[in-house]
Amino acid sequence: MVDVAAASGAVSELDPRVERSRRIILQAVLDELGEVGYGALTIEAIAARAGVGKSTIYRHWPGKLELVEDAFRTLKAPVTVPEHGTLRDRVVAVIEQVACLVEQSTYSTCMPALIDAAERDPKVRDFHTRFSAERRAVLVGLLRDAIETGELPATTDPELLADALVGPILLRRLMLAEPVGPAIAPAIVDQVLPDTAK
Amino acid sequence: MVDVAAASGAVSELDPRVERSRRIILQAVLDELGEVGYGALTIEAIAARAGVGKSTIYRHWPGKLELVEDAFRTLKAPVTVPEHGTLRDRVVAVIEQVACLVEQSTYSTCMPALIDAAERDPKVRDFHTRFSAERRAVLVGLLRDAIETGELPATTDPELLADALVGPILLRRLMLAEPVGPAIAPAIVDQVLPDTAK
DNA sequence: TTTCAATGAAACGGAATCGTCTCGTTCGAG
DNA sequence: CTCGAACGAGACGATTCCGTTTCATTGAAA
Numbered sequence: 001m002v003d004v005a006a007a008s009g010a011v012s013e014l015d016p017r018v019e020r021s022r023r024i025i026l027q028a029v030l031d032e033l034g035e036v037g038y039g040a041l042t043i044e045a046i047a048a049r050a051g052v053g054k055s056t057i058y059r060h061w062p063g064k065l066e067l068v069e070d071a072f073r074t075l076k077a078p079v080t081v082p083e084h085g086t087l088r089d090r091v092v093a094v095i096e097q098v099a100c101l102v103e104q105s106t107y108s109t110c111m112p113a114l115i116d117a118a119e120r121d122p123k124v125r126d127f128h129t130r131f132s133a134e135r136r137a138v139l140v141g142l143l144r145d146a147i148e149t150g151e152l153p154a155t156t157d158p159e160l161l162a163d164a165l166v167g168p169i170l171l172r173r174l175m176l177a178e179p180v181g182p183a184i185a186p187a188i189v190d191q192v193l194p195d196t197a198k
Numbered sequence: 199m200v201d202v203a204a205a206s207g208a209v210s211e212l213d214p215r216v217e218r219s220r221r222i223i224l225q226a227v228l229d230e231l232g233e234v235g236y237g238a239l240t241i242e243a244i245a246a247r248a249g250v251g252k253s254t255i256y257r258h259w260p261g262k263l264e265l266v267e268d269a270f271r272t273l274k275a276p277v278t279v280p281e282h283g284t285l286r287d288r289v290v291a292v293i294e295q296v297a298c299l300v301e302q303s304t305y306s307t308c309m310p311a312l313i314d315a316a317e318r319d320p321k322v323r324d325f326h327t328r329f330s331a332e333r334r335a336v337l338v339g340l341l342r343d344a345i346e347t348g349e350l351p352a353t354t355d356p357e358l359l360a361d362a363l364v365g366p367i368l369l370r371r372l373m374l375a376e377p378v379g380p381a382i383a384p385a386i387v388d389q390v391l392p393d394t395a396k
Numbered sequence: 397t398t399t400c401a402a403t404g405a406a407a408c409g410g411a412a413t414c415g416t417c418t419c420g421t422t423c424g425a426g
Numbered sequence: 427c428t429c430g431a432a433c434g435a436g437a438c439g440a441t442t443c444c445g446t447t448t449c450a451t452t453g454a455a456a
Binding site: 038120157164190 | 233234235236239310311313314316318326330331334353355358363365367368370373374375385386389390393
């Protein structure tokens with residue numbers, strides 16, 4: 001694959017046919033991955049799903065791993081902190097976003113496959129770890145600020161508190177197969193955030 | 199498979215060769231599953247790993263799914279509550295057990311594969327859900343008792359608190375690929391358990 | 397309009413796995 | 427000791443997927 005765009009840094013310089021193929025194929029990878037998982041993922045199934053020749057896939061990627069990596073890179077899972085509001089309100093807002101993400105996004109569909117793939121391939125693990133850490137950093141930053149302003153006790157471990165806030169959502173989604181709606185957010189916050197912060 | 203033991207309710211009535219085969223094969227399933235995951239799991243690889251003919255496997259199980267189900271059933275992941283000690287000490291002890299389980303047991307090795315498989319097969323999901331719920335119930339029971347004795351506020355949601363205590367361990371193991379030793383237990387408890395209970 | 401790179405379809409040989417089957421051996425039960 | 431069930435080994439035809447190759451078509455760009 002001669003990737004002019006990567007060399008010049010401008011995706012738009014690509015032949016539009018290439019761009020279209022890439023887009024369609026990567027989406028098919030995510031769909032297929034959510035259905036069959038990483039181990040059972042095949043190039044042929046992806047090609048069929050994308051309505052594309054196998055050769056087109058092999059022209060652009062060396063194999064399954066790189067294909068999956070690229071597909072993951074297209075995943076968007078933005079979490080943002082509201083600018084205003086009390087600490088509690090802002091934390092609730094973040095947890096709500098996480099709950100929605102884990103319940104109904106493309107990301108959520110692929111999450112179990114991603115976790116499994118990360119266990120077996122270091123490249124996928126690196127990506128998944130970074131991907132997760134980005135999301136966690138948003139909440140950790142919010143908590144860290146609150147510690148500085150004194151809204152949270154100085155003894156607070158922001159990483160651990162963030163994990164305790166998000167952990168229940170993952171646990172219920174992955175281990176208990178329970179529905180996790182955004183309504184769980186205030187309940188978690190009330191249960192976990194120190195009373196002094198409410 | 200004509201399972202005399204199941205019919206009579208006594209495993210020991212089986213031909214010892216059958217018993218031995220079953221044991222060896224099911225262990226090989228768990229080992230293989232931890233290495234390659236559910237999607238890439240093959241009967242041939244299991245047979246090779248177990249040092250057994252494929253025919254022996256097909257004599258006892260109809261296919262991969264039932265085989266994996268049986269293998270999971272052999273998983274042991276006991277979590278117990280110490281009889282004595284303060285609430286905090288007992289909770290810490292439980293969380294320590296969970297941390298060890300998630301870090302270094304056969305269960306931990308298979309956990310990502312189990313999560314992935316549960317996503318694709320209802321039977322596996324049922325098993326996994328029940329398996330997880332059993333473990334959670336131990337901690338929930340402990341917290342529920344503490345609510346009744348007044349050690350925890352009456353407003354406590356025992357399930358949610360339990361999930362907040364265990365969640366960080368799962369999150370770090372599955373999403374961040376961080377090492378999770380038992381040392382994390384007291385930190386979690388101090389961060390999450392209400393101050394009134396310490 | 398002309399040119400040519402990218403494409404979809406399909407065929408290829410090779411490898412892996414499927415689930416079934418046979419056969420000679422092993423070993424527990426009576 | 428004898429008998430028969432369970433075993434391992436492996437051959438089998440079928441199937442799927444691999445990664446490569448060919449080829450006629452499409453469509454972007456000059």
